[in-house]
Each structure stands twice: as structure tokens, then as C-alpha cells.
Amino acid sequence: MATASYHVGVLARNYGRRNSVKAGLRLFPALFSQTRGFSARAFSQFVVVNKSDVLSNAQRNFQRDMSALAGKDKNFIFRQLLDYKSFTYTYLLADPESKDAILIDPVIEMVDRDAKLVKDMGLNLKYVVNTHVHADHVTGSGELKTRIPGCKSMISAVSKAQADVKLKEGDKITFGNLELEVRSTPGHTNGCLTYVLHDKQMAFTGDALLIRGCGRTDFQEGSSATLYESVHNKIFSLPPNYTLLPAHDYTGQTSTTVEEEKTLNPRLTKTKEQFIKIMEDLNLPYPKQIDKALPANMVCGLQDATSKG
Numbered sequence: 001m002a003t004a005s006y007h008v009g010v011l012a013r014n015y016g017r018r019n020s021v022k023a024g025l026r027l028f029p030a031l032f033s034q035t036r037g038f039s040a041r042a043f044s045q046f047v048v049v050n051k052s053d054v055l056s057n058a059q060r061n062f063q064r065d066m067s068a069l070a071g072k073d074k075n076f077i078f079r080q081l082l083d084y085k086s087f088t089y090t091y092l093l094a095d096p097e098s099k100d101a102i103l104i105d106p107v108i109e110m111v112d113r114d115a116k117l118v119k120d121m122g123l124n125l126k127y128v129v130n131t132h133v134h135a136d137h138v139t140g141s142g143e144l145k146t147r148i149p150g151c152k153s154m155i156s157a158v159s160k161a162q163a164d165v166k167l168k169e170g171d172k173i174t175f176g177n178l179e180l181e182v183r184s185t186p187g188h189t190n191g192c193l194t195y196v197l198h199d200k201q202m203a204f205t206g207d208a209l210l211i212r213g214c215g216r217t218d219f220q221e222g223s224s225a226t227l228y229e230s231v232h233n234k235i236f237s238l239p240p241n242y243t244l245l246p247a248h249d250y251t252g253q254t255s256t257t258v259e260e261e262k263t264l265n266p267r268l269t270k271t272k273e274q275f276i277k278i279m280e281d282l283n284l285p286y287p288k289q290i291d292k293a294l295p296a297n298m299v300c301g302l303q304d305a306t307s308k309g
Ligand SMILES: N[C@@H](CCC(=O)N[C@@H](CSS)C(=O)NCC(=O)O)C(=O)O
Pocket: 086, 134, 135, 136, 207, 213, 214, 215, 216, 217, 248, 284, 285, 286, 287, 288, 289
């Protein structure tokens, strides 16, 4: 049975990644008939082999949108960059006309990569922006400031961390023709911010909302009740087609939408009381770098330098 499953999987995959499993199976009716007696486990293995064949319409549309953003939208430069140690996403956003750019949530170990990318693309890095005081990695914002003259750091005022610009609800971050709206989304930490780029229908949620998950609430003045209100009032209130881009993903996913999370998020589709219980029961181990990261991130990652913030 497992062998048959493998062959069906390979044949369907060869038929074309963009075609649905059903279409692939229509080409191989004899093999399809073999699958009728499959156990649920064998069939789920088959689906996993061909998971790109079973993309939802929303996922397909998003793939098209993202490929456009990676070079074909003439009015926008966008890169999603991964730190493969902490699974942190750093985002580069730029206006191609003025070349003004920002980086959201840079990681100190990846500063060489980020500075090179900015230089190679001829961009003028105006701001390095943190969504919050991270507990799992040291921010690269201070180090980038020392390398790129004129670049300013930003974080929420509520966080009490050092930075050139202290942000609050309703502020706007302008770079060239682009503008981010600042939304206060506490709960994971008390100073968490979400940045909304209405022009491109995107929001950068930090750790407030993760794909099918959310930030933990068991330290840094975390509060499950507050996080629930933040996500429902400040993120789920955005239009359903907005793309949501988190600060982390631990499962290999890159983005989601308001609509997807409002219907599929296993934590935040529950009642507030159920959500609080889910969060109480998570029992996650503390992030490995927490003891180093928290004090360093209060001074922009420059705890060993004389110039701060
Ligand atoms: N294992 C990682 C830390 C993983 C973790 O705790 N992630 C945080 C965001 S970074 S503080 C989180 O909120 N996770 C939510 C979840 O449901 O996983 C490490 O050691 O760094």
C-alpha cells in the first residue's frame, strides 16, 4: 500500500505541481482506483508528498502577490529575510523612487547580510524598526545604526527601551511615498506594535499574531486577556484580504491573511476565556537566549558599546 501511495504521489507530482491532486488522479484512473482502499494515514502521506498541489485559492493568490512584490511591483521593494537560528523574519521595505527604506526586526547575527542588501540595492536606510523588545535574539538595529550614517532606530515608548524615535498608537512612519500606520498590540509584551502598510494591504504583526498561533504571554508583562483584545480589535479589524507578516514562524510558513487567521487560527478563534486557558497550558520552555537578549534589546543590541540606542 505504501509503495502504491508513493507511485501515485510521484506521478501526480510529475504531472505538474500547479495542478490539483484531483486533476493528477484523473490522468491515472487505474492508480486512483488503487487509492480507494487506502487508510487515512497512507492517504495523508500522499497529500504531504504533494502538498504544493493542494494549495488553497488564497495561498495561490498570495504566491502571485508575493512574487509580484519581489520585483514586479514597480512602486514597492519588499524582501522577507530569515534568521535561520531564531526563525525570525526581518522585512526590508523601500520606495524605489526615492530609495528610502526601512528594516523591521533585524537580527544582530544577520547584520552583514542586511547591510549588504541595502547597499547593493542602492537604498537609503532611514529607519530600523523593532516591533517589540525581543526575548529570543538580539536586535541588529544598534549595529546597523553604527554602520549606516543617518539611520534612526524606532521602538514603542511603552517598552522603555532606548531608541531615537519612541513610537505610540496612531503614529506614522514615512519613507519615500510609503507610510506605515502604528498600532499598539500589547499582550505578548506590553510594548508590542503592529505596523500597517495600507497602500500594499499588508501588516507586520511582530509576535502579537503568528501564523495559526500567537506570541506567548508568560513573561515580559505578557497578558493573554490583553493579547486577545489586541488581536481582535487591531488586527482582525483590518480588511480580510490584508496579508499578515509575523516576526517568526517555526513551521516553514511565510505569511497569512486576516481572513485565514479569523477563521483558522486555533487559539484566536476561541472565546477569550478558552484562549486564556490555552495560553496557560502552553508550558513552553524559555527562549535559549532570553538572559542575553532582554538586557541587550533595552539598549538597541549595543550593550557592549559606548554609543547607545
Ligand atoms: N525555542 C525558541 C523560542 C520559541 C518561543 O518561545 N517563541 C516565542 C516568540 S520569541 S519570544 C513565542 O511567542 N512562541 C509562541 C509559540 O506558540 O510558540 C528559542 O529558544 O529561542
